Amino acid sequence: MRLEKCWFCSSTIYPGHGIQFVRNDAKIFRFCRSKCHKNFKMKRNPRKVKWTKAYRRLHGKDMTQDSTFEFERKRNRPERYDRNIAENTLKAIKKIDKIRSDRAYDHIKNRLKTGKIQRQKQARKQLEQDIHLVKAPLALAQDSSLHLPKITVNVSQTWTEENQPMEE
Amino acid sequence: MVQYSFKKITVVPNGKDFIDIILSRTQRQTPTVVHKGYAISRLRQFYMRKVKYTQQNFHEKLTAIIDEFPRLDDIHPFYGDLLHVLYNKDHYKLALGQINTARNLISKIAKDYVKLLKYGDSLYRCKSLKVAALGRMCTVIKRIGPSLAYLEQIRQHMARLPSIDPNTRTILICGYPNVGKSSFMNKITRADVDVQPYAFTTKSLFVGHTDYKYLRYQVIDTPGILDRPFEDRNIIEMCSITALAHLRAAVLFFLDISGSCGYSIAQQAALFHSIKSLFMNKPLIIVCNKTDLQPLDRLSEEDMKLVMEMKAEAIKTVMGQGGEPSNEEGVLLTMSTLTQDGVIAVKNAACERLLNQRVELKMKSKKINDCLNRFHVAIPKPRDQKERPPCIPQAVLEAKAKQAAEQEKRKTEKDLEDENGGAGVYSSNLRKNYILANNEWKEDILPEILDGHNVYDFIDPDILLRLEELEREEGLRQAEEEDTEFEMDGNELSPEEQEALAAIRKKKSLLIQQHRIKKSTAESRPTVPRKFDKYREFTTERMGRQLSNMGLDPSMAINRVRSRSRGRKRERSFDRGDDGGEAMDMDVDRPNKMLRVRSRSLSMSRSRSRSRPPSEVVPGEGFKDSAQKVKAHKLAKKSVKKRNKDARRGEADRVIPTLKPKHLFSGKRSIGKTQRR
Numbered sequence: 001m002r003l004e005k006c007w008f009c010s011s012t013i014y015p016g017h018g019i020q021f022v023r024n025d026a027k028i029f030r031f032c033r034s035k036c037h038k039n040f041k042m043k044r045n046p047r048k049v050k051w052t053k054a055y056r057r058l059h060g061k062d063m064t065q066d067s068t069f070e071f072e073r074k075r076n077r078p079e080r081y082d083r084n085i086a087e088n089t090l091k092a093i094k095k096i097d098k099i100r101s102d103r104a105y106d107h108i109k110n111r112l113k114t115g116k117i118q119r120q121k122q123a124r125k126q127l128e129q130d131i132h133l134v135k136a137p138l139a140l141a142q143d144s145s146l147h148l149p150k151i152t153v154n155v156s157q158t159w160t161e162e163n164q165p166m167e168e
Numbered sequence: 169m170v171q172y173s174f175k176k177i178t179v180v181p182n183g184k185d186f187i188d189i190i191l192s193r194t195q196r197q198t199p200t201v202v203h204k205g206y207a208i209s210r211l212r213q214f215y216m217r218k219v220k221y222t223q224q225n226f227h228e229k230l231t232a233i234i235d236e237f238p239r240l241d242d243i244h245p246f247y248g249d250l251l252h253v254l255y256n257k258d259h260y261k262l263a264l265g266q267i268n269t270a271r272n273l274i275s276k277i278a279k280d281y282v283k284l285l286k287y288g289d290s291l292y293r294c295k296s297l298k299v300a301a302l303g304r305m306c307t308v309i310k311r312i313g314p315s316l317a318y319l320e321q322i323r324q325h326m327a328r329l330p331s332i333d334p335n336t337r338t339i340l341i342c343g344y345p346n347v348g349k350s351s352f353m354n355k356i357t358r359a360d361v362d363v364q365p366y367a368f369t370t371k372s373l374f375v376g377h378t379d380y381k382y383l384r385y386q387v388i389d390t391p392g393i394l395d396r397p398f399e400d401r402n403i404i405e406m407c408s409i410t411a412l413a414h415l416r417a418a419v420l421f422f423l424d425i426s427g428s429c430g431y432s433i434a435q436q437a438a439l440f441h442s443i444k445s446l447f448m449n450k451p452l453i454i455v456c457n458k459t460d461l462q463p464l465d466r467l468s469e470e471d472m473k474l475v476m477e478m479k480a481e482a483i484k485t486v487m488g489q490g491g492e493p494s495n496e497e498g499v500l501l502t503m504s505t506l507t508q509d510g511v512i513a514v515k516n517a518a519c520e521r522l523l524n525q526r527v528e529l530k531m532k533s534k535k536i537n538d539c540l541n542r543f544h545v546a547i548p549k550p551r552d553q554k555e556r557p558p559c560i561p562q563a564v565l566e567a568k569a570k571q572a573a574e575q576e577k578r579k580t581e582k583d584l585e586d587e588n589g590g591a592g593v594y595s596s597n598l599r600k601n602y603i604l605a606n607n608e609w610k611e612d613i614l615p616e617i618l619d620g621h622n623v624y625d626f627i628d629p630d631i632l633l634r635l636e637e638l639e640r641e642e643g644l645r646q647a648e649e650e651d652t653e654f655e656m657d658g659n660e661l662s663p664e665e666q667e668a669l670a671a672i673r674k675k676k677s678l679l680i681q682q683h684r685i686k687k688s689t690a691e692s693r694p695t696v697p698r699k700f701d702k703y704r705e706f707t708t709e710r711m712g713r714q715l716s717n718m719g720l721d722p723s724m725a726i727n728r729v730r731s732r733s734r735g736r737k738r739e740r741s742f743d744r745g746d747d748g749g750e751a752m753d754m755d756v757d758r759p760n761k762m763l764r765v766r767s768r769s770l771s772m773s774r775s776r777s778r779s780r781p782p783s784e785v786v787p788g789e790g791f792k793d794s795a796q797k798v799k800a801h802k803l804a805k806k807s808v809k810k811r812n813k814d815a816r817r818g819e820a821d822r823v824i825p826t827l828k829p830k831h832l833f834s835g836k837r838s839i840g841k842t843q844r845r
Contacts, residue, residue: 001616012620067638072625079627081602083609089626092635093618096626099642106649113656120659127661127669134671139719147664148671149719 008036008046010053063107068100174326177236182320183313187306190225194218194302204291215298216285222302223278226309230271234264237319244334246414250373253406255322263315263322270312274305330375330388337526338386338415339378339518340450342408342443343422344436345392346429348457350374351505352422353389356515361389367430368392371404373411380519388417395439412446418522419452420514423478425471425502426461433467437474444481451521452482453501455514460504475500702786704778 357376390408503510
């Protein structure tokens with residue numbers, strides 16, 4: 001039993017899921033769900049379909065080269081069983097996984113960093129320029145801190161006279 | 169092989185069918201559509217193609233016929249003669265000749281008409297030429313129709329001829345009709361020839377096969393021969409004569425010594441003598457059949473004499489071949505096919521004689537030298553008298569003995585299975601023969617899948633080392649990350665600043681929304697000057713609120729506003745308070761008059777939305793004064809009163825303009841049923 005990768009979206013195919021298509025030249029295409037299968041039948045190129053891993057890797061959205069990928073290699077020759085190695089492997093898989101996902105996350109974060117910086121700059125600029133919409137220049141002169149003004153003004157209370165019947 | 173099997177000749181169609189086949193093929197395989205508007209060269213080409221195509225097809229088919237039928241001169245003379253006997257060589261050749269001439273004629277016709285077509289100047293003319301050409305070709309074929317039919321008959325008959333190989337070992341059985349030839353044939357071979365009491369049951373040659381000394385012999389059963397002059401013989405007898413004449417075979421001449429065939433021994437002897445010339449160079453055996461009815465010893469004197477004469481002749485042939493004269497018994501044999509007495513002996517004798525003769529001939533011929541070269545058995549000359557048996561080392565013998573013992577002692581998996589309950593109950597433990605570093609690990613279960621990864625892809629003897637390296641790397645990387653993050657953090661906005669930014673953005677979006685509303689309904693909205701705001705939006709309270717939100721103290725502004733525009737507001741409120749129905753235009757001098765009242769209703773000038781009395785004229789409505797408005801109101805109510813009382817549908821009541829719009833009630837349903845579209 002092996003977990004395969006979907007040819008279209010590169011997600012893992014668990015046993016009991018998906019469809020395999022064997023072409024006349026004996027190349028096998030595995031799909032994780034009918035969405036990928038139908039896209040394939042429509043002859044769409046996964047490198048151009050935004051939500052697939054192929055696209056993301058190609059356009060640098062996700063991490064492509066890393067030493068953690070070297071650990072997972074399909075071996076064609078079976079190795080003789082050794083309990084110690086097996087134990088170590090099982091423990092290692094978890095750690096490697098964690099490291100890999102951390103790195104992937106950092107990759108995306110770095111990618112989004114420039115956008116973040118830009119947005120911060122824009123926000124600051126907008127704050128400086130349009131502060132007049134929420135804070136009068138007079139108040140600004142008094143307290144130039146770009147915060148919302150804290151003045152609460154008392155409007156004089158003469159409401160008692162108003163409580164008369166409307167119709168006269 | 170054409171030599172002895174004529175089964176592969178293609179069917180010869182009769183005249184009509186032939187024409188039909190060719191013409192329909194022409195119609196199907198050549199283009200059919202042509203118009204008179206085409207270029208003349210195209211028209212000519214079209215018709216020429218048809219003529220040529222038809223001619224080619226005829227040519228092909230006729231050539232096939234001519235080639236496949238055997239040429240009587242080229243095949244083995246036995247077959248040549250046989251075919252001549254059966255079908256008459258001359259007729260056969262004539263028929264084939266006619267086919268040939270037909271072929272040539274058709275070619276000539278085609279050539280001529282193609283030449284004519286080259287100069288055809290209209291569609292009609294070309295078409296007529298083509299029709300004429302095809303017509304003539306078909307007439308030719310019609311004329312040779314009888315020949316085709318004859319050839320078809322021949323073909324069918326030829327296919328059923330027995331496949332006799334003229335060159336192999338053959339035994340020929342001949343004699344008078346009804347002497348027991350076919351019964352003998354049935355006894356020694358698997359052939360199932362008809363055996364009946366009447367003469368001429370066998371009407372043609374039959375072939376069977378029998379084995380002797382690991383060699384295969386053909387046995388040919390012939391129809392009976394009567395004693396007649398050669399010219400009088402019929403076709404059936406001629407078949408056997410032909411076989412006798414051409415096949416190099418051992419001949420078994422059958423003699424019915426009981427006379428139950430209807431012919432006496434004298435007649436049979438006479439026959440023998442008349443055809444003995446055919447027995448030249450062939451091993452001859454005289455077989456006396458039906459000894460169960462009449463044994464040979466009890467023959468009459470005359471018959472015995474005749475038989476002895478025949479035997480003498482037979483011996484002479486033996487002598488002629490140079491064979492052993494001592495083999496007298498091999499020349500005259502007795503048997504009975506009914507009791508199967510001596511049948512095998514006859515067969516063996518015949519086969520033996522034939523074999524010997526053939527071997528002798530081969531030895532004398534030149535080919536033997538080629539064969540002899542291939543036979544050579546080398547036997548080393550013994551040097552001395554010492555015994556030299558094969559040598560087997562002791563170790564090998566011991567190992568063999570041990571292996572034999574082990575085979576018996578070892579317990580197989582199958583035995584184990586049987587002990588533990590059979591095939592369905594016990595499944596053998598495949599792991600017990602594993603070769604591992606530590607035998608305790610044999611029953612270990614290793615998961616194949618972990619966290620969405622295949623475990624086998626990760627297995628590596630030095631995975632720990634690599635993992636350590638990786639973790640070191642990771643530590644370094646994370647340290648770097650922290651540094652860069654630390655640098656980056658300075659630029660963020662504080663929470664109050666974020667609040668301010670949010671407020672700014674909200675305000676801005678509100679402004680934009682309002683602008684959009686205003687923009688879109690500019691044409692439908694009446695343009696009323698803002699100073700008459702209907703909904704009492706623009707009040708001092710509001711202004712105060714807005715200013716205080718901005719951070720300014722509004723009290724000064726409010727006071728100023730009150731002091732300035734108090735009159736108008738108050739007048740309005742005064743009017744409101746007292747009575748409606750005053751003139752709408754605000755005179756400037758009015759405020760002076762109303763100054764007194766100001767103080768009282770000072771408070772009333774606070775902008776606060778109030779409901780107006782119905783008679784009060786709002787500037788945007790279009791009434792002259794409140795009296796007019798009241799009258800209008802009354803008129804409106806009156807006009808509607810009657811209808812309302814009658815409960816009739818009014819303006820405000822819901823109305824469906826079309827009860828059955830076409831698009832909902834017609835057309836095919838893309839989804840759903842007609843009941844509920």
